[in-house]
Amino acid sequence: MTTPATPAPAGSPAQLAALREDLRAAPYTVDRVEQVLGPVAEAALHREQPLPADLATRGSEDPVATLLRVFVLGLPVSAAALAAALPRTGVRGVQALGLVGQGSRVSGLCDLRPYGEDQHTWWVASDLTETATGRALGTGHVLGVGGASTTLASWTPRPRVRRALDLGTGCGVQSLHLAGHTSHRVATDLSARALDFARFTAGLNEVELDLRAGSLWEPVAGEEFDLVVSNPPFVITPRRADVPVYDYRDGGATGDEVVAGLVRGMESHLAPGGIAQLLGNWELRSGESWQEHVSGWLEGTGLDAWVVQRDMQDVAEYAETWARDGGHRPGTAGFDGLYEAWLSDFAARGVERVGFGVLTLQRPGQDRAPWRVLEHLPSPTAVPMGPTVLAEVRARTWLALHSDDEVLSVPWSVADDVGEERVGYPGAPDPAVIRLRQGGGLRRVEQLDTLTAAVVGACDGDLSAAQIVQAVAVLTDVDAGEVKAQVVPRLRRLIAGGLMH
Numbered sequence: 001m002t003t004p005a006t007p008a009p010a011g012s013p014a015q016l017a018a019l020r021e022d023l024r025a026a027p028y029t030v031d032r033v034e035q036v037l038g039p040v041a042e043a044a045l046h047r048e049q050p051l052p053a054d055l056a057t058r059g060s061e062d063p064v065a066t067l068l069r070v071f072v073l074g075l076p077v078s079a080a081a082l083a084a085a086l087p088r089t090g091v092r093g094v095q096a097l098g099l100v101g102q103g104s105r106v107s108g109l110c111d112l113r114p115y116g117e118d119q120h121t122w123w124v125a126s127d128l129t130e131t132a133t134g135r136a137l138g139t140g141h142v143l144g145v146g147g148a149s150t151t152l153a154s155w156t157p158r159p160r161v162r163r164a165l166d167l168g169t170g171c172g173v174q175s176l177h178l179a180g181h182t183s184h185r186v187a188t189d190l191s192a193r194a195l196d197f198a199r200f201t202a203g204l205n206e207v208e209l210d211l212r213a214g215s216l217w218e219p220v221a222g223e224e225f226d227l228v229v230s231n232p233p234f235v236i237t238p239r240r241a242d243v244p245v246y247d248y249r250d251g252g253a254t255g256d257e258v259v260a261g262l263v264r265g266m267e268s269h270l271a272p273g274g275i276a277q278l279l280g281n282w283e284l285r286s287g288e289s290w291q292e293h294v295s296g297w298l299e300g301t302g303l304d305a306w307v308v309q310r311d312m313q314d315v316a317e318y319a320e321t322w323a324r325d326g327g328h329r330p331g332t333a334g335f336d337g338l339y340e341a342w343l344s345d346f347a348a349r350g351v352e353r354v355g356f357g358v359l360t361l362q363r364p365g366q367d368r369a370p371w372r373v374l375e376h377l378p379s380p381t382a383v384p385m386g387p388t389v390l391a392e393v394r395a396r397t398w399l400a401l402h403s404d405d406e407v408l409s410v411p412w413s414v415a416d417d418v419g420e421e422r423v424g425y426p427g428a429p430d431p432a433v434i435r436l437r438q439g440g441g442l443r444r445v446e447q448l449d450t451l452t453a454a455v456v457g458a459c460d461g462d463l464s465a466a467q468i469v470q471a472v473a474v475l476t477d478v479d480a481g482e483v484k485a486q487v488v489p490r491l492r493r494l495i496a497g498g499l500m501h
């Protein structure tokens with residue numbers, strides 16, 4: 001870890017309350033920022049091009065424009081403009097919080113921006129981005145909210161529970177979400193500086209956090225949680241002296257051992273019935289499927305697991321991404337050196353590709369065999385995905401506890417977001433293909449055989465599936481036992497995937 005250039009911001013509850021009031025009054029919200037920047041500047045900023053945002057805010061007296069310039073774009077503003085944008089806090093107050101430097105023209109010392117969903121506006125503090133500083137990131141850089149953060153937040157199931165763990169909290173973003181549905185939150189990080197940012201973010205948003213320093217499971221030894229979330233430092237990194245270790249992306253292990261270790265250790269940190277939601281990367285070797293590799297992490301555990309692989313990259317694409325992430329440009333010696341380090345590290349372990357995905361784990365609440373589902377689903381999903389994840393976990397758990405006859409005894413119905421597609425040759429009396437297509441969730445598409453289609457078509461929540469199977473057997477002149485044997489596994493699949501409930 002390198003020594004950080006600036007300490008994280010910090011303040012008393014009264015100082016944070018004044019700042020919160022100022023940010024609310026500005027109003028420094030996601031919507032207002034979008035309005036002030038406009039779609040073009042905002043999209044350019046996402047592409048790490050700050051000039052359109054600079055032009056959109058230059059000369060403006062709007063407090064939101066001032067706050068964007070100082071805390072997002074890293075541009076100096078006059079002390080008078082900052083005082084007008086944050087009147088309760090005042091320039092001295094903002095300096096005392098460690099948010100800006102000294103002088104008559106002040107510059108932001110950290111990134112502070114609104115973040116939220118429909119019901120909330122939060123403010124998240126982190127280090128200034130590379131776009132704002134124009135410098136490569138330091139190895140102790142504390143990331144703001146990024147694509148991985150929002151993916152995890154989207155996928156996290158949110159039942160109301162007592163104890164939650166946010167492992168590798170960074171700027172504290174996952175804990176903000178947890179505050180809405182958990183009573184006690186433990187947030188851990190290896191980086192003391194990240195914990196300082198999380199403390200500031202939590203205080204500013206009036207969220208209580210039990211912050212603990214330490215690596216992976218160390219700070220929570222012997223403790224169980226109802227919900228564990230982690231966007232861990234999953235980047236597979238060569239362990240060589242010439243490859244820098246960035247706290248935010250590298251847990252210090254070889255290959256994909258960080259995520260593997262989290263999975264292996266999860267069972268002893270989940271309360272019975274507890275759920276964990278993680279992001280991960282995994283190594284794919286020739287002759288080994290990704291399912292075999294990730295299933296290996298679960299061996300010997302009693303955890304239920306639903307793993308969705310969302311993407312896959314070859315080793316060169318992966319190496320390019322992470323060589324560039326350190327601030328090196330392709331074509332430079334620094335870039336080529338890192339690129340080669342990654343390629344030789346992968347070659348040494350026979351790795352050909354890297355998979356990216358989300359893992360949902362559950363410690364069964366009862367004594368039974370765990371269920372396991374590993375599927376590659378790269379298409380876009382609903383946002384948020386959490387309700388779908390919770391419904392699928394509950395459906396799969398119910399199915400694991402019930403026999404085929406019990407499944408058939410239920411009056412199932414087709415979910416409201418599911419439509420049926422029939423595709424056939426023009427003029428043909430019968431469709432060649434019958435499919436169910438889910439509108440929400442993972443947008444699953446399930447092809448049906450004619451017997452299952454007949455049963456599903458009659459499932460309206462009134463008759464039990466067993467009654468419908470009997471009727472279909474009579475109508476099609478197929479033995480009822482045969483219909484049952486064919487339909488039940490498919491019915492289970494549709495129920496598990498949320499197409500029927």
Ligand SMILES: C[S@@+](CC[C@H](N)C(=O)[O-])C[C@H]1O[C@@H](n2cnc3c(N)ncnc32)[C@H](O)[C@@H]1O
Nearest residue numbers: 149168169170190191215216231233247248251
């Ligand atoms: C990708 S960031 C995630 C930050 C935040 N939770 C989010 O969702 O945006 C990973 C975090 O894990 C922390 N970290 C790195 N190595 C760690 C370790 N061995 N144990 C715990 N945390 C670690 C980093 O400091 C960083 O804050």
